[in-house]
Amino acid sequence: MTGQNRKTWRLDWNIAFLSLALGVTGLVLIYSASSSLESSFFAGPFGRQTVWFISALACGLICTRIPMPGLKSGAYVLYGTALILLGAVLAAGRGDVHRWIEVSGFYMQPSEAAKIACILMLARFLDDHSRLPQWKKLVYSLGLTIPAVLLIIREPDMGSALVFCAIWGVMVLWSGVSVHWMLLFAAPFTALAAGLYLPVFIGFLCAVLVWAVWRSRSWWKALLYTGICGGIGMFSTAFWAGLPQYQQERLLIFLGIKSDPHGSAYQVIQSKVAIGSGGLLGKGFLNGSQSQLRFLPEQHTDFIVSVLGEEFGFLGITVVFILFFLLFVILIRAALTARDDFESLTVMGVFAMLAVQTAVNTGMASGIVPVTGMTLPFLSYGGSSLVVCFAGAGLVSNISMNRFLY
Amino acid sequence: MTGKGEQLHIRANRFLAGLAVFFCVLYGRFFYMQVISSSFYRKRSDMNSVRQIPVTAHRGLLFDRNSRVLVENKPSYSLFAVPFEFKRNRYTVDLKALTTLSEAQIQHILDTRRAGQFVPVRIKSNLTFTQLSALEEHRSDLPGFLYHVEPVRSYVSQVRASHVLGYLGEITRKEIEQNGDGLYRPGDIVGKTGVEREYDTVLRGRRGYEYRQVDVRGRETGDFDGTRDTAPVPGRNIMLTLDSGIQEKAEELLHGRAGAVIVMDPNTGGIYGMAGSPDFSLDSFAGGVSSRQWEQLTEHEGRPLLNRPIQAQLPPGSVFKLFLAAAALQTGSVVPETVHTCTGSFILGTKVYACWEEQGHGEVDLRQAIAQSCNVYFYQTGLVTGLGPIADMCRSFGFSQRTGIDLPGEQTGILPDASYLDGKYGKRGWTRGMIANIAVGQGDVLVTPVQLACACSAIAARGRRAVPHLVRAVQHADKRSWERVRPEFSEPAHVSAAHLQVIQQGMYAAVNGPSGTAVLARVPGMEVCGKTGTAQNPRGEPHAWFAGFAPLHNPGVVIVVVLENGGSGGGAAAPIAGALFREFFL
Numbered sequence: 004m005t006g007q008n009r010k011t012w013r014l015d016w017n018i019a020f021l022s023l024a025l026g027v028t029g030l031v032l033i034y035s036a037s038s039s040l041e042s043s044f045f046a047g048p049f050g051r052q053t054v055w056f057i058s059a060l061a062c063g064l065i066c067t068r069i070p071m072p073g074l075k076s077g078a079y080v081l082y083g084t085a086l087i088l089l090g091a092v093l094a095a096g097r098g099d100v101h102r103w104i105e106v107s108g109f110y111m112q113p114s115e116a117a118k119i120a121c122i123l124m125l126a127r128f129l130d131d132h133s134r135l136p137q138w139k140k141l142v143y144s145l146g147l148t149i150p151a152v153l154l155i156i157r158e159p160d161m162g163s164a165l166v167f168c169a170i171w172g173v174m175v176l177w178s179g180v181s182v183h184w185m186l187l188f189a190a191p192f193t194a195l196a197a198g199l200y201l202p203v204f205i206g207f208l209c210a211v212l213v214w215a216v217w218r219s220r221s222w223w224k225a226l227l228y229t230g231i232c233g234g235i236g237m238f239s240t241a242f243w244a245g246l247p248q249y250q251q252e253r254l255l256i257f258l259g260i261k262s263d264p265h266g267s268a269y270q271v272i273q274s275k276v277a278i279g280s281g282g283l284l285g286k287g288f289l290n291g292s293q294s295q296l297r298f299l300p301e302q303h304t305d306f307i308v309s310v311l312g313e314e315f316g317f318l319g320i321t322v323v324f325i326l327f328f329l330l331f332v333i334l335i336r337a338a339l340t341a342r343d344d345f346e347s348l349t350v351m352g353v354f355a356m357l358a359v360q361t362a363v364n365t366g367m368a369s370g371i372v373p374v375t376g377m378t379l380p381f382l383s384y385g386g387s388s389l390v391v392c393f394a395g396a397g398l399v400s401n402i403s404m405n406r407f408l409y
Numbered sequence: 410m411t412g413k414g415e416q417l418h419i420r421a422n423r424f425l426a427g428l429a430v431f432f433c434v435l436y437g438r439f440f441y442m443q444v445i446s447s448s449f450y451r452k453r454s455d456m457n458s459v460r461q462i463p464v465t466a467h468r469g470l471l472f473d474r475n476s477r478v479l480v481e482n483k484p485s486y487s488l489f490a491v492p493f494e495f496k497r498n499r500y501t502v503d504l505k506a507l508t509t510l511s512e513a514q515i516q517h518i519l520d521t522r523r524a525g526q527f528v529p530v531r532i533k534s535n536l537t538f539t540q541l542s543a544l545e546e547h548r549s550d551l552p553g554f555l556y557h558v559e560p561v562r563s564y565v566s567q568v569r570a571s572h573v574l575g576y577l578g579e580i581t582r583k584e585i586e587q588n589g590d591g592l593y594r595p596g597d598i599v600g601k602t603g604v605e606r607e608y609d610t611v612l613r614g615r616r617g618y619e620y621r622q623v624d625v626r627g628r629e630t631g632d633f634d635g636t637r638d639t640a641p642v643p644g645r646n647i648m649l650t651l652d653s654g655i656q657e658k659a660e661e662l663l664h665g666r667a668g669a670v671i672v673m674d675p676n677t678g679g680i681y682g683m684a685g686s687p688d689f690s691l692d693s694f695a696g697g698v699s700s701r702q703w704e705q706l707t708e709h710e711g712r713p714l715l716n717r718p719i720q721a722q723l724p725p726g727s728v729f730k731l732f733l734a735a736a737a738l739q740t741g742s743v744v745p746e747t748v749h750t751c752t753g754s755f756i757l758g759t760k761v762y763a764c765w766e767e768q769g770h771g772e773v774d775l776r777q778a779i780a781q782s783c784n785v786y787f788y789q790t791g792l793v794t795g796l797g798p799i800a801d802m803c804r805s806f807g808f809s810q811r812t813g814i815d816l817p818g819e820q821t822g823i824l825p826d827a828s829y830l831d832g833k834y835g836k837r838g839w840t841r842g843m844i845a846n847i848a849v850g851q852g853d854v855l856v857t858p859v860q861l862a863c864a865c866s867a868i869a870a871r872g873r874r875a876v877p878h879l880v881r882a883v884q885h886a887d888k889r890s891w892e893r894v895r896p897e898f899s900e901p902a903h904v905s906a907a908h909l910q911v912i913q914q915g916m917y918a919a920v921n922g923p924s925g926t927a928v929l930a931r932v933p934g935m936e937v938c939g940k941t942g943t944a945q946n947p948r949g950e951p952h953a954w955f956a957g958f959a960p961l962h963n964p965g966v967v968i969v970v971v972l973e974n975g976g977s978g979g980g981a982a983a984p985i986a987g988a989l990f991r992e993f994f995l
Binding site: 173176177179275276277278279280281282283312316317320321324327328331332335336338339347351354358362365366369371 | 416417418420421424425428431432434435436438439440442443444446447449450451453454
């Protein structure tokens with residue numbers, strides 16, 4: 004990386020290489036997963052994804068050159084626009100599930116673009132108000148994030164809503180809020196969920212008490228706080244009963260307590276068989292019987308990693324895991340070296356978005372996390388997701404190059 | 410955060426540590442699955458993979474209005490081939506002898522209908538017992554072929570009603586794309602025409618799924634645990650408004666001729682009988698029609714696939730005078746007592762317009778003009794009334810619009826008004842002579858039989874216009890009770906009941922009067938009303954029409970008969986109507 008090179012390309016080659024490698028792997032897997040679907044090249048998933056891939060690259064390159072101060076001043080406007088779009092999807096979406104807006108035959112998911120907007124918004128807020136007391140930072144920033152989360156839950160898209168929560172959590176922690184404040188803040192909400200099942204509730208309250216005593220060194224403060232959590236937990240049954248039945252069902256399915264009538268249990272069994280039968284070296288490209296025989300529904304979207312596991316085995320998994328791990332390490336390093344807080348926070352937001360999706364998606368395919376419908380960054384089929392991943396990578400590269408501007 | 414670089418590093422290290430832990434757990438999980446217990450999963454993948462098999466729901470039955478079964482299901486064997494296997498295998502046996510299809514033919518079917526290289530494609534339905542036993546005998550020589558039971562339609566009654574009921578066929582790609590909601594999938598059998606198509610979503614129910622274990626070559630090795638199976642929801646039965654007796658009679662009367670018959674309740678719009686001829690046998694469609702049969706049907710000069718009652722567009726001839734009379738009465742250009750003298754012809758400009766009665770009808774009033782179908786009377790009435798009011802009146806009776814009957818493919822006919830004639834012949838390119846022609850239902854006027862039946866119903870029902878329909882009730886899922894279909898009504902015709910009464914009296918005289926044109930439709934003891942039409946056309950003999958209702962007071966049935974190139978309305982169509990009135994009332 005000579006200075007000349009740096010100037011002309013203005014690209015962090017590490018990030019560029021890693022995201023490209025992952026993206027191309029995704030294309031190869033989608034080709035394999037959809038090769039048994041008979042359709043013409045451009046109408047089929049592979050053709051469409053190729054088109055998206057090119058758009059995503061262009062979008063990523065643009066993001067490497069956007070001046071960050073400009074993005075910072077426009078952050079709130081961007082986030083507002085994203086909220087309006089999310090509202091529009093609910094109003095104009097198709098079918099029971101309102102996630103997409105159709106633009107000349109391609110379907111867009113505004114919830115994906117909203118992730119980037121939310122990251123920028125939080126980065127600006129936490130940077131502008133870095134001197135606020137910790138609890139105010141927590142409450143205000145959550146208040147700003149909640150509208151997006153609620154709109155996305157309405158779609159319904161629990162997976163994306165979870166990603167937003169993770170982005171918020173990671174960015175708030177990075178901005179200097181201590182873990183203990185975070186726990187203090189989160190405990191009452193957790194109580195609402197824990198209150199549904201008595202043994203869990205009791206265990207939860209004991210944990211809260213021990214932790215509060217340890218932190219505050221004051222028995223009465225700790226007891227008061229535990230009492231508040233317990234009081235809130237009392238309402239959880241009423242809160243639960245107040246939810247419409249379909250939402251109850253959705254939550255139970257999400258938590259893995261109830262099996263999905265549409266067969267997420269079936270998907271997980273098939274996914275595990277696919278991954279496990281791949282063995283050390285895999286069955287070979289286009290030779291996965293699970294993938295090719297179409298036992299796996301949605302194999303090119305949420306379960307792309309099972310195609311990888313089946314056809315390229317543990318070896319393929321290892322390579323992809325290394326790529327992801329390196330990417331995340333580089334992201335954290337970029338956050339450390341960023342020239343200002345806004346840029347540093349933005350990098351961590353992108354890190355949170357990509358890392359949570361990677362962890363949950365692979366966990367889901369291997370059966371240790373409930374099925375939530377989250378895509379695997381850079382690899383899964385889905386245009387909006389791909390574009391946003393590359394846009395995020397582009398932003399990080401942009402920020403990473405800015406450090407040389409001092 | 411400025412000046413707190415060390416804290417930032419601590420935080421970064423914590424994130425890194427968290428990340429590393431999570432990756433280790435995940436990586437360990439994959440290591441466990443793919444390296445330690447790989448052989449377990451490999452075995453399951455090779456031997457016992459689970460495949461989701463769609464189970465087609467039982468298709469709803471069709472009954473006539475008296476609960477007699479018209480269409481039911483019977484089991485039949487179909488032969489399927491898996492494209493992937495078929496391509497890979499070299500067959501040593503004579504495929505043509507076993508399946509009646511050559512290798513190239515099978516390949517062609519697979520190429521055009523495949524949904525995926527592992528999805529079986531239906532290549533032949535309705536296997537005979539001998540074919541089935543031959544296939545069973547050579548089962549081991551035929552990898553990639555499979556057969557199983559599929560229900561096909563069975564037409565158990567004497568009624569043909571081929572256009573009304575409609576046939577089934579395999580869904581096309583286009584049809585799947587038009588219904589993007591996952592209701593249909595490749596290989597589905599769907600209604601292609603008639604009630605089967607219009608009510609396909611009601612009749613087909615919802616498919617269920619079974620999970621079966623199959624080996625790596627796709628052979629079934631047994632049921633999966635069964636807990637995940639979802640049962641199909643059977644389709645709902647439908648009761649039609651058709652009356653088997655009347656339908657049979659109508660088909661019998663039309664046999665060997667080209668034409669259409671509609672028997673309808675003017676008060677509700679329910680269709681008692683609807684026949685078009687020539688038609689085709691639905692039995693030949695059960696379980697798929699061969700391409701040879703299909704060619705015969707499409708190339709037959711009688712066009713048996715045309716659903717004449719709703720698709721034939723023909724000039725109405727003198728039947729049209731009824732609606733001209735309504736327009737004339739409503740605009741006041743005639744009163745019932747207006748008298749014109751018919752000398753057998755009428756001169757307009759330099760042209761002579763003849764009445765069908767060469768001797769002339771002499772002095773006739775409106776009622777007699779309808780009864781005797783005097784052209785000269787209506788030439789003059791039409792010219793006085795004017796094209797605009799005639800077209801408006803006819804539109805209010807439903808001409809040039811679809812009636813809204815619950816069948817696919819209805820035609821609209823043509824109702825010429827000034828703008829239509831301007832468009833066709835150019836501004837001023839048409840003459841008053843054309844109006845005279847239109848007045849007697851010739852020229853550019855085209856109607857469908859069902860439009861005429863509806864318009865005639867409006868005359869019978871004092872202007873109320875019931876929307877014609879074929880479905881009387883849909884059975885509830887519990888199979889015990891029926892959900893009645895309520896009659897629907899369009900906007901009433903713009904004519905007063907008193908004027909309609911004059912027209913009714915004219916129609917009564919046409920059947921029962923001394924010199925009426927429709928005397929052959931007469932039924933002793935029954936007050937039948939009607940109007941005949943004899944529509945000239947360039948293709949030879951005139952089309953014969955009859956449109957009428959009975960009885961005069963509180964009409965209970967409307968009958969429309971048309972015979973393409975069948976001769977005179979009074980001579981050919983009226984007797985058929987008479988026979989149907991007799992069947993209906995006696």
